[in-house]
Amino acid sequence: MIALVVNGTRHDVDVPADKPLLWVLREDLNIVGPKFGCGVAACGACTVHVDGQAVRSCSLPVGEAAGKAVTTIEGLGNGRLHAVQRAWIEEQVPQCGYCQPGFIMATAALLRDKPRPTDADIDEALTNICRCGTYSAVRRAVHRAAAIIGGAS
Ligand code: FES
Ligand code: FES
Structure with missing residues (x-):
């Protein structure tokens, strides 16, 4: 089980630690703002923030985001437009x-x-x-x- 905090909400996800964060967001948490473009960290369509840093989530194993604050476009403005x-x-x-x-x-x-x-x-x-x-x-x-x-x- 991997504990993820996404847009301020904690999720415990039962996935392999090497599954890319993008796929955990999209497939397991149904957070689909981050997009799949290339899958090799080249296009930036999957960009999210991890502890405030822009990260290409297609190329980040979810285990490396455990315990960190993940923000997607859904949470960027905290309920308002950023x-x-x-x-x-x-x-x-x-x-x-x-x-x-x-x-x-x-x-x-x-x-x-x-x-x-x-x-x-x-x-x-x-x-x-x-x-x-x-x-x-x-x-x-x-x-x-x-x-x-x-x-x-
Ligand atoms: S999907 Fe292209 S950089 Fe992640
Ligand atoms: S790929 Fe269509 S707006 Fe950028």
Whole structure:
């Protein structure tokens, strides 16, 4: 049994310790915001936070998340829209939407570390892949989220 705390709720899951966290979230806990894209830590669609750090959950054995705080997009705003989600809506970023939870989770982690990121910081931190090509809208939304968090709008 592995004890996981996801979005503030404790779950005891009967799974092998090497099962990827993404599959435990999706299959065992029915938390489907994190998406499967590549399965090899390349695309970022599966990004969640583990103890506040952005992590590609397709490549993290669930045993390594035991006892740590896991946050998915479902819990990011704690019942409300997080500033990053608000910025995403205001900038109308998503196209098909599939990759967007990963971008939003990566952005929230970035802004916690760097409240005013430059374009270069954004390019370095957000290595996620979007097949719809929303990259320029993502960049605008990151700056807007930084402004919302900083109280500029
Ligand atoms: S599915 Fe995890 S990085 Fe692509
Ligand atoms: S919005 Fe479609 S893959 Fe990114």
